[in-house]
Every structure is written in C-alpha cells, then in structure tokens.
Amino acid sequence: MPAKRIIPCLDVKKGRVVKGVQFKELRDLGSPVELARRYDLEGADELVFLDIAASLENRGTREAWVRDVARELSIPFTVGGGVSSVEDARSLLRSGADKVAVNTAAALRPDLVCELANAFGRQCVVAAVDVKRDADLGWRVYLKGGTEPTERSAIDWLWELNDLGAGEILLTSMDRDGTGDGFDLPLLDLASELPIPLIASGGAGLEIHFLEALEHGADAVLAATLFHEGILPIPRLKTYLAQNDISIRI
Amino acid sequence: MSAGLITLIDYEAGNLASLEGALDRLDLPYVRAASPEQVAQSGPIVLPGVGHFESARRSLQERGWWRLLPELVAEGRPLLGICLGLQLLAEGSEEAPRASGLGLIPGIVRRLGPGVKVPHMGWSQVRQASPHPALPDPEGAWLYFVHSYALEPAAETVYLADHGRPFAAVEARGKVLGFQPHPEKSGPTGLLLLQSTLAWMGATATTPEAPCN
Numbered sequence: 001m002p003a004k005r006i007i008p009c010l011d012v013k014k015g016r017v018v019k020g021v022q023f024k025e026l027r028d029l030g031s032p033v034e035l036a037r038r039y040d041l042e043g044a045d046e047l048v049f050l051d052i053a054a055s056l057e058n059r060g061t062r063e064a065w066v067r068d069v070a071r072e073l074s075i076p077f078t079v080g081g082g083v084s085s086v087e088d089a090r091s092l093l094r095s096g097a098d099k100v101a102v103n104t105a106a107a108l109r110p111d112l113v114c115e116l117a118n119a120f121g122r123q124c125v126v127a128a129v130d131v132k133r134d135a136d137l138g139w140r141v142y143l144k145g146g147t148e149p150t151e152r153s154a155i156d157w158l159w160e161l162n163d164l165g166a167g168e169i170l171l172t173s174m175d176r177d178g179t180g181d182g183f184d185l186p187l188l189d190l191a192s193e194l195p196i197p198l199i200a201s202g203g204a205g206l207e208i209h210f211l212e213a214l215e216h217g218a219d220a221v222l223a224a225t226l227f228h229e230g231i232l233p234i235p236r237l238k239t240y241l242a243q244n245d246i247s248i249r250i
Numbered sequence: 251m252s253a254g255l256i257t258l259i260d261y262e263a264g265n266l267a268s269l270e271g272a273l274d275r276l277d278l279p280y281v282r283a284a285s286p287e288q289v290a291q292s293g294p295i296v297l298p299g300v301g302h303f304e305s306a307r308r309s310l311q312e313r314g315w316w317r318l319l320p321e322l323v324a325e326g327r328p329l330l331g332i333c334l335g336l337q338l339l340a341e342g343s344e345e346a347p348r349a350s351g352l353g354l355i356p357g358i359v360r361r362l363g364p365g366v367k368v369p370h371m372g373w374s375q376v377r378q379a380s381p382h383p384a385l386p387d388p389e390g391a392w393l394y395f396v397h398s399y400a401l402e403p404a405a406e407t408v409y410l411a412d413h414g415r416p417f418a419a420v421e422a423r424g425k426v427l428g429f430q431p432h433p434e435k436s437g438p439t440g441l442l443l444l445q446s447t448l449a450w451m452g453a454t455a456t457t458p459e460a461p462c463n
Contacts, residue, residue, distance in 0.1 A: 002372030002413070003392060040437070045373055071271030076394060076435045096267025098396070098435070121301045123369040123396045167369055197371050219372070249373040249392040 003249045004241065005045035005220035006210070006234055007199060008227040010035055012081070013053045015061045019228060029228060032065045036073045039227070042234040045249060047077040048101065048126075048170070048199075048222060052145075054082025063095045070096020078126050078170075084112065086119050093120060101170060103128040104143040107150060107157070110164055117165025126199075127166035129157060131187070132174045139187055146174050155190050162194050169194060170222065173202035180205025183213040183221075192217025207232065207240045214246050254454025255290040256280035261313050263306040263334070264298030272434035276445050277455045286314045294451035295319070295327055299334030303359070303399070304346035306334055316352070323354055328425040328451035336421065336428030337399060345399050354426045357418070359399045366414035369398045376409040376419045376431070384427070384450030385409070385420060391439045393419070393431035400430060425451065 010017045010032065017035050018026040029035060032049060039047055049069070051062055066079055079092045080101025089100040106112050106127060116125045131154040134140035139154035158169055171191050173184035183203045192198050200218035204210060210221045226232045241248045256273065260266055260282045273280050280296075283289050297319070299306050310316045323329055331339045340351045343359035351359070362368045373392040381387075385408055393411070400417035403410055409420035411430070421428045427447060433440035 001366070002370065002374045002395065005372055067267055070265075070267035071274065073268070074272065074275075074435065074437050074441060076396070076432070093265065094267075096265060096271075098265065098268075121398075123371060123398065124300070168371060195367055196369075197367055219367070 001247060002219075003045070003247045004214045004218075005199075006043075006237060006248075007046045007048055007220050007222040008039050008044050008234070009048045009050065009201070009222050009224045011052045011224070012049050012062075012065070013051075014058055015065050018052070019225070033068045033072050036069045036077070039234070040073055040075055043238060043250070044075060044227075044234055046075055046220070047073070049077060049079045049081075050101070051079065051081030059091070063091055066092055066095040066097050080126065080128055084109075086115050089116050089120065089124070093124060099124050099126050099168070101126040101128045103130070106161070107141065107143050107152070110160065113161060113164035113166050117167070122165045122167035125166050126168045126170050127161040128170040128172070129154060129161070130172045130174055133184075142174060154187070158191055158194055162196055166196060168197045168199065170199040170201060176203025177201070178225075179203055180226075182206070182209040183216070183218070185212055185216045188213055188216040188218050192219075207237055210237060211241060211244050211246065214241070254279070254452055255293040256448060256453050257288075257290045257293065257295045258282045259295065259297050259315060260284045261306070261309045261315060263301050263309050264332075265300055266298060268432075269296070269298055269332075269434045272441060272444060276441060276448075278445075278448060278453050284313075286318045289318075289322070292327070292452070294448055294453050295322060295329045297329065297331045297335035297338065299332065299338060300396075301334060302345065303334065303337060303343045303351075304349045306338060307346070307349050307351075310338070319352060320354060323426055326425065329354065329427070330447060330451065331426075331428040332434075333397060333430060333432055336401065336430050337397075339426060339428050340401050343399055355401070355421050355423050355428060357402050357404055357421075359401050361399050362397070362413050362415075362417070364414070369396060370400075370413040371396050373436075374411045374413065374431075376411045379403065379407040379410045380405070382408045382420075382422055384447050385443065386446070388439075388443075393433070393436040393440055393443075395419075395431045397430060401428070427451070
C-alpha cells in the first residue's frame with residue numbers, strides 16, 4: 001500500500017492563487033509557482049490546482065503557469081477547472097500537469113472520462129465529485145461548483161466513473177466544506193469500496209479529522225484554508241499521523 | 251561540452267516539462283530530441299513515458315526510435331527509461347500482448363493486483379535488492395509511482411517496491427537502466443537518485459568544478 005497522501009488544494013483565478021471563492025472579495029495569496037514551491041518544501045505529497053474562472057480567453061495564461069509550476073515542483077500535481085474535451089486535457093498535460101480533474105463536463109457527457117482514459121491512461125484522470133446529503137438519494141451529486149443539483153446518487157455516479165475509466169476520485173462533501181467539523185465519514189466508508197484511490201475533501205479542521213478520514217478508507221486527504229493560513233502546518237500533521245500508525249511519507 | 255549532454259526523447263508520450271525542470275535544478279544540460287537526428291553525439295539518453303504501452307511503442311516506431319535505440323545501446327550508449335519508458339525496455343507487457351517491447355531488459359511487464367487498488371498511485375518505499383554503483387541503498391526511501399503494470403523482479407533488480415506483490419522499481423542491465431517511479435516527481439530524494447544515475451551514465455553538470463590550484 002502506498003503512503004497516505006496530504007494534498008493542499010489551490011484555487012486559481014487568472015493566474016493567481018486566491019482564497020474565498022464564496023465571498024466577493026478574493027484575497028490574493030500569490031502566484032501558483034510561489035505556493036507550489038512552499039508546499040513542496042513543507043512536504044506536501046501532491047497538489048491540486050482548480051482554475052475557478054477557466055475560460056477560453058485565459059487558456060494561454062493557464063498553460064503558462066502550469067508550465068512554470070511543472071518546472072519548479074518536485075512532486076506531482078493535478079489541474080482542473082473547465083476541462084471539457086480531450087484537447088483541453090492535452091494542453092494541460094503537455095504543459096506539465098500530471099493529471100487533469102474533470103467534474104461538470106463529465107457529468108454532462110460521461111463519455112469524456114472514457115475518452116480521456118483512452119487518450120492518456122486512467123492514471124491521468126481525476127474525477128471530481130461534489131455531493132450533499134439528501135433524503136432521497138443518500139448523497140446527491142451537484143454540478144457547476146455546487147450550484148446545480150442533479151438527479152444522480154453520488155454512490156452510483158462514483159461506480160459509473162470507475163467503470164468509465166476514472167483513475168482517482170476527488171470527493172467533496174458540500175455539507176462539511178468550510179465547516180471545519182470533520183469529513184463526512186459514512187460517505188467515505190461507502191466511497192472507499194471503489195477499486196480506485198479516493199481523495200477526501202471537505203470538513204478538515206483538526207489533525208484528528210485527517211486521521212478519521214484515513215481510517216475510514218480515504219487514500220488521500222485534501223484541504224485548503226487550514227494549510228494556506230498556516231493553521232495546521234503539513235509537517236506537524238504528518239508527524240501526528242505517523243505517530244498514529246498511518247503510513248505517511250516523512 | 252557535448253560529451254555529457256543528456257538527450258531527452260520527445261515522442262509526445264512523456265511529461266517532459268517536469269523532467270526538464272528537474273534537470274535544470276540539477277544543472278545538467280540536455281537536448282530535447284523530437285527525431286533521431288537530434289540525438290546528442292554522446293551522453294545518456296532518457297526515454298520518458300506515460301500512457302499506453304502500445305500507443306507509445308507505435309509513436310516510437312513512427313519516429314524511428316524503435317529501431318535506433320537498440321543500435322545506440324549496442325554501441326555502448328547509456329539509456330534510462332522512466333515509468334512507461336522502463337516498461338518499453340522490457341520484452342513485452344500484458345497491457346499489449348501482441349506488441350513486443352524493445353527487449354533491452356529481460357522480463358515481462360504484468361498487471362498489478364488483484365487485491366490492491368490499481369493504478370498504484372502515490373508514494374511507496376523502495377528497498378535494495380542488489381547493489382549498483384550508481385544507486386545507494388535507499389533504506390526505505392519514498393518514491394512517487396503512477397502505474398498499473400510492473401516489471402517482474404529478476405536477479406539483477408536494483409530496487410524493489412511492493413504493491414500487492416514485489417515488483418522491480420529500478421532495473422539495470424549494463425548501461426541500460428529503468429525506473430518505475432518518477433524520480434523527477436519524488437521530491438529531494440528522487441532528484442538525488444536522478445543525479446547519481448545520470449552522473450554514472452556520463453552526464454556532466456553545466457558548471458564544472460573549479461580546477462585545483
């Protein structure tokens with residue numbers, strides 16, 4: 001079994017890392033390369049960059065910062081945001097991203113996952129899924145940054161993504177995201193039955209939350225604010241997890 | 251200068267950006283060769299690779315590399331395969347049962363599993379299986395892997411890793427070496443291994459050491 005992975009998530013807008021997607025005021029945290037360098041030194045196992053304002057116009061900007069990050073970083077990274085075709089993915093992978101994340105476009109056209117897996121291998125394809133607890137479906141899948149509900153049950157969709165060729169699942173609990181109350185553990189119990197790696201996202205607030213998520217089957221844990229603000233430094237988190245018998249790269 | 255120049259094979263099936271970044275950080279000069287005419291006159295050749303065995307093989311064939319690489323190795327040129335690059339050096343792969351490999355390293359590449367998550371994606375520890383002049387005892391160092399197939403270990407395997415079963419993480423035959431993990435993605439440890447491997451293969455840094463007085 002590979003080590004459990006700690007993954008900082010960075011939201012990028014127009015080539016800058018920003019914080020506070022839900023607020024009108026976006027705070028500038030620095031360039032993707034600066035943040036990448038910092039997390040590389042801190043011992044992050046991997047990075048995820050989500051381009052929150054991806055559009056045709058800023059494609060050139062994105063390729064440029066992806067290339068810069070690839071040259072600077074000595075750990076793998078995923079880029080997502082508006083990836084809706086094999087060509088979109090090709091441009092990111094050619095620029096040096098290790099994996100691409102797809103979300104809304106895959107839900108609207110599931111064959112995209114299959115096409116990406118065939119073109120680049122499934123290890124390059126991260127399926128990002130945003131879900132919310134739901135009386136009818138258990139957990140319901142939401143699209144477009146969590147603004148648009150679908151009729152899909154999250155667990156059914158995860159298995160479908162696996163069958164389509166996703167190499168990894170990035171699963172965000174919208175109920176927990178931003179609360180700091182801990183991950184949605186029953187959700188992880190079910191999702192970790194999948195035969196592909198699972199990245200848990202949404203709810204990290206304390207060291208113990210990471211431990212719980214990993215004990216409930218997650219292969220990797222993702223957080224943003226906690227790391228960006230320096231509330232929980234990655235070396236401290238890793239030491240804590242290692243002391244609790246989690247296999248971790250130190 | 252060209253004596254120690256590294257040739258990076260660019261056949262549109264490898265993530266060259268991170269490899270180039272790693273070589274820059276190590277101060278190792280390289281050329282990116284999109285066709286066999288662009289190979290440096292001497293020095294190590296690096297065959298990266300991600301994706302499917304058969305499409306990578308086809309891509310190498312179309313560009314003339316498939317025929318050239320065994321010739322260069324026969325002349326004594328050092329060759330380093332990384333990830334799928336290593337798998338292509340083997341005799342064949344279960345990923346493409348009808349397409350043979352380059353056969354520069356004996357053995358067959360087999361699918362990982364059952365009983366473990368595939369692809370094997372993430373950081374795993376490697377251990378020494380047999381000593382090699384370029385590669386120190388890793389003592390459980392963590393390296394980054396992304397793959398669904400792996401070379402079966404042999405007597406000459408340098409480093410072993412485990413994912414459901416032991417497999418060859420680093421394999422060597424003479425001046426042909428293969429890494430299943432990505433040393434360019436494996437933090438400072440990976441960079442050191444890449445550096446010592448390429449130095450052993452004859453690469454020389456851009457800035458020569460100051461001559462002795």
